[in-house]
Amino acid sequence: MIDGTTNIIGVIGDPIEHSFSPIINNAAFEYLNLNYVYLPFHVLSENLGSAIGGANKLNIKGLNVTIPHKKNVLVTLNHLDPIAKEIGAVNTIKFENNEAIGYNTDGIGCLHALENKTSVTNKDILVVGAGGASRAICYQLAHSGINSLTVINRDLAKAEELTSNIKNTGILSDLNYDNMDNLILQAQQTDILINTTPLGMKGYPDQNPILHADEIPEDIIVNDIVYNPIETNLIKEAKEAGAKTVNGVKMLIYQAAEAIKIWTGKEAPKDIMENKLREILTTKIEEKKI
Ligand SMILES: NC(=O)c1ccc[n+]([C@@H]2O[C@H](COP(=O)([O-])OP(=O)(O)OC[C@H]3O[C@@H](n4cnc5c(N)ncnc54)[C@H](OP(=O)(O)O)[C@@H]3O)[C@@H](O)[C@H]2O)c1
Structure with a gap:
């Protein structure tokens, strides 16, 4: 149940409607019995800096970053994990002590x-x-x-x-x-x-x-x-x-699991997340056949 103590995590991208991240992350939070919710945010490139600053000020705990923001988001962050710095792209942000730290879990x-x-x-x-x-x-x-x-x-x-x-x-x-x-x-x-x-x-x-x-x-x-x-x-x-x-489902689940560990310190339930994703992907294919 969402209440006054719920921690908010999100994913920013443009477009964002197609993202499976809310489904797999919310399945993980529910299974772990964590008071977290994961939301999609449609962020246009011209609003990227203000979206990151705003997320920090809204006490959002973390974000995933997807196309087209993975590179451009770097300049909006306070710190970068060493491998994210080498790669030159970020897919995960943690907000801590009023600062934004960038990671790459891909x-x-x-x-x-x-x-x-x-x-x-x-x-x-x-x-x-x-x-x-x-x-x-x-x-x-x-x-x-x-x-x-x-x-x-x-x-x-x-x-x-x-x-x-x-x-x-x-x-x-x-x-x-x-x-x-x-x-x-x-x-x-x-x-x-x-x-x-x-x-x-x-x-x-x-x-x-x-x-x-x-x-x-x-x-x-x-x-x-x-x-x-x-x-x-x-x-x-x-x-x-x-x-x-x-298959690519494995990478999608493992990169999400690493991000959950960064935000919460918890080991993510990868099997639960994978089953949820498979269910959704299969349903979508079945729907298309009908
Ligand atoms: N499983 C996961 O967790 C995960 C994570 C990230 C991405 N992905 C998937 O990985 C794929 C690539 O994503 P990305 O972000 O790396 O894309 P990207 O930055 O646009 O890179 C695409 C790469 O594919 C090449 N390419 C595109 N069309 C091609 C074609 N017709 N023939 C030969 N090469 C072609 C491009 O070659 P040029 O340099 O010559 O254009 C480029 O090297 C997408 O399908 C994405 O969904 C999966």
Whole structure:
């Protein structure tokens, strides 16, 4: 029940109606019996600074930040967690002692999702895409004891920039980049392949998987961070090839769980959150069929 002592957490973005974060976070707060509520806030870019200042003054405890504010929000914050600073983007804010502290839980969310299936230590990892999610994942992996990281992107300059920025930090030396034409070849030489492009995402014009079953080695792990649909065409192809798979729902849940830990200090009920998300995603698909 919402009362005078309820703590408010929210998510800011533009648009925001599509966000699943209120559903999974409120399910977690309810299960943990915490007096917290999680709300969506539609914030336009021109109002970002005043929205952050206002949230602080309204004694809101924390926020998630989504597209298009993850980079631009940095200048409105008082402190940045070291990995958020490296990534140059924030997806979680905690308000404490009248100050706003920025974090990025996307990379650690992906890492924990992978660790469900395998350790990343000493692994060769291939990341397809060099956008915002890729940046967070690449920096986190570079900190996590992997052997090598290769980034493949349609715009080669972006892959080059990302890998050379990580190299300059000195956290990983074996960093490479390549263009999409060499994807099949690169996939043969990797232990873990992570798709961070929106190819295959519901509503995205191109539903083609980045690789087909006969191009995927059976001894690799394929992680598609696209979570809607739960089973993307890439995940289907990887299963057909006999490879192990990690779907995007896992990363979404683990990044949310890390944010809950930052705000409340509590371990989030990941199974409860995942079941709730699966229920919603499946219902939406069923509704569409009708
Ligand atoms: N599971 C999760 O928790 C989670 C979290 C964050 C994001 N995501 C998902 O990850 C995806 C990417 O998000 P983002 O924020 O990183 O997006 P973004 O910053 O816009 O980056 C998109 C990347 O995909 C590439 N790309 C786009 N269309 C392509 C195409 N037709 N062919 C080849 N490459 C293409 C882009 O290449 P160019 O550089 O050449 O344009 C870019 O590298 C979205 O589907 C999002 O929903 C999932």
